[in-house]
Amino acid sequence: MMKGFIRNSRRGPAHSWWVALGLMILLTACTVKDSDGPVGSDDAVGPAQSGHGDWQVPGLVDRSGAPIEVKKPGPATGRTLDVTNFGADPAPDSHDDAAAIRKALDAAEPGDEVVLPAGTYDLRSTDPADESANIVLRSGVSLRGEGRERTVLLTSLNGEDDSRVIRGSGVHDVIVADFTITSRHNGPLGDDPDDGDVGGGPMYGIHLGAHKGKGSSRVLVENVGIRRFERHGISVKASREVTLSGNYISEATAVGPGGQGYGVAIEGSADQHDPDAANDSRHNVVIGNTFDGRHLRHAILLQFPTHNNLVAENTIVGSYLDAIDLHGEGEYLNEVRDNTVIGGQRAGIALGNPGGSKNKHDASGPGNWVHSNDLIGNRQGILVILGTPETLIEDNRITAGEDSKAGIDVRNAPGTELLGNHITGGTDEFWAIRLSKDRGTDGRGIGIPSGIRIKSNVIRQAGNGIRIDAGENLSMVENVVDGIDGAELRVADGIEMSQSARRSRAQTKKVE
Structure with a gap:
């Protein structure tokens, strides 16, 4: 049995070994194959949902549930504008290069590409029309460096409200690629998730949003490195058909409450509930980052x-809080896979x-599909809480570590289905699947698991199998539980399982 092969920070050599392995994976994952066109889901399967108009099926589908291809901007068809011809100096510690880059963008027409040759570009000024941003994107004009490790944009922004190195508002058909964004911030990096008073550098590396009610669309951010920012490395808000691919994000200067230290954030608007609106947030793709x-x-x-976004094939090593987080503001019908x-x-x-702090979170929306992920040595592999309904959790591979508490942890999550997941590892405090009462948060989301289906999961060589502390209308069938160090199944007194539960192999060792 694989026990104790990961520890949390500052706890000894096992942690150091596993972090080293994780960082090796990070380094090898930095090179991501280019996609052969728009990204789509292989299948249109998943739980059918209701309550959001005629959007019914998770992932990259249209209203009817048919798979779609997310549109990407085409390659440049016009001129190539070299920023050094507009006065930019790629030598480190030069004069302000931001003005020259803006001149090149202003001179470009749709179909043109502005190129940043290898070097370091010092961004010391902001756009005359937008004091929050060094560079403002234009529709139809791409911005490209000569490689993530060769072209560097070094900003002097440092803690200004809403500051952004690159901003695109209501833009379309834009490629941003092949350079690194960083800042002159030389203070400590974020290491305390309870401290909201530290930070530095720009608030956002790249910020894509709406303009006059119309979101950005058909934008590709590819092979960009982002580090030493305070809030979001890449922020996509009230926009659609934005693809983030092959990027490398690290080193936030703060990880405190209120939105600090997010690598990528895909957001709707707090007051946006109309799927027909031009700024409805959907069909965004976060892949291979x-x-x-x-x-x-x-x-x-x-x-x-x-809704109907795809988060796929990303590699994440470590994070202070939940690594991939549907943040409890009604996010629905999203696909999280591989x-x-x-x-x-x-x-x-x-x-x-x-x-x-500003928006009080609770449940995510219905119909999210979490499948085929590899989750290794996290506190919980998958956690569903606070009334999040009708999530399909399918075919995930979960390997617990020494500090892991649960493979799949379900609380107030009506209609959740756990199908075909493989779970292993952990110590005597680990449970492969656990259902328990949700204590809620400030009175929100209190409840017990209800309508939960646990089917065809495979639990082997784990600390403990399935534990049910609370719940109603529960179904458990055809699960395989063996090679367990502790209890295969523990069901609290007074909980009635459906008749099918008695056919589960886990039922052979019920412990009250």
């Missing part, structure tokens, strides 16, 4: 009623969130 989570609060976050999450201090993937 790499996150060094040692100084990230969350690596990937979905928030507010954003991600690798290693060594997070909280959940690898979480649906529902108890926090929130």
Whole structure:
């Protein structure tokens, strides 16, 4: 049995060994194959849902449930504008290069590409029309460096409200690629998730949003490195058809409450509930990115009623809180698949969130599909709480570590289905699947698991099997539980399981 092969920070050589392995994975994951066109889901299966108009099926589908291809901007067809011809100097510690880059963008027409040759570009000024941003994108004009390790944008922004190195508002058909964004901040990096008074550098590396009620669309951010920022490495708000691919995000300067230290954030608007609106947040793709989570609060976050997005094939090593987080503001019908999450201090993937300073979080929305992920050495592999309904958790591979508490932890999560997951590892305090009462957060989300189906899961060589402390209308059938050090099944007194539960192999060792 694999026990004790990961520890949390500052706890000894096992942790150091596993972090070293995780960082090796990070390094090898930095090179991501280019996608051969728009990204789509292989299948249109998943739980059918209701309550959000005629959007019924999770993932990259249209209203009818048919798979779609997310549109990406095409390659440049016009001129190539070299920023050094507009006065930019790629030598380190030069004069302000931001003005020259803006001149090149202003001179470009749709179809053109602005190129940043290898070097370091000092961004010391902001756009005359927007004091919050060094560079403002234009529709149809791409911005490209000569490689993530060769072209560096070095900003002097340092803690200004809403400051952004690159901003795009209501833009479309734009490629941003092949450079690194960082800052002159030389203070400590974020390491305390309860401290909201530290930070530095820009608030956002890249910020894509709406303009006059119309979101950005058909934007590709590819092979970009982002570090030494305070809030979000890449922020996508009230927009659609934005693809984030092959990026490397690390080193937030703060990880405190109120939105600090997010690697990627895909957001709707707090007051946006109309799927027909031009700024409805949907059909965004976060694929093949790499996150060094040692100084990230969350690596990937979905928030507010954003829906039908895809989060896939990302590699995350460590994070202070839940690595992939549906943040408890009604996020629905999203697909989270084929991600690798290693060594997070909280959940690898979480649906529902108890926090929130300005917006009080609780449940995520219905119909999210979490499948085929590799979750290794996290506190919980998958956590569903606070009334998040009708989540399908399917075919995930969960390997527990010494500090892991649960493979799949379900609380107030009506209609959740656990199908075909494989769970192993852990110590005597670990349970592969656990159902328990949700104590809620400030009175929100209190309840017990209800309508939960646990079918065809395989639990082998684990600390303990299935534990049910609370629940009603529960079904458990055809699960395989063997090679367990502790209890195969523990059901609290007074809980009635459906008749099918008695056919589970786990039922052979029921412990009250």
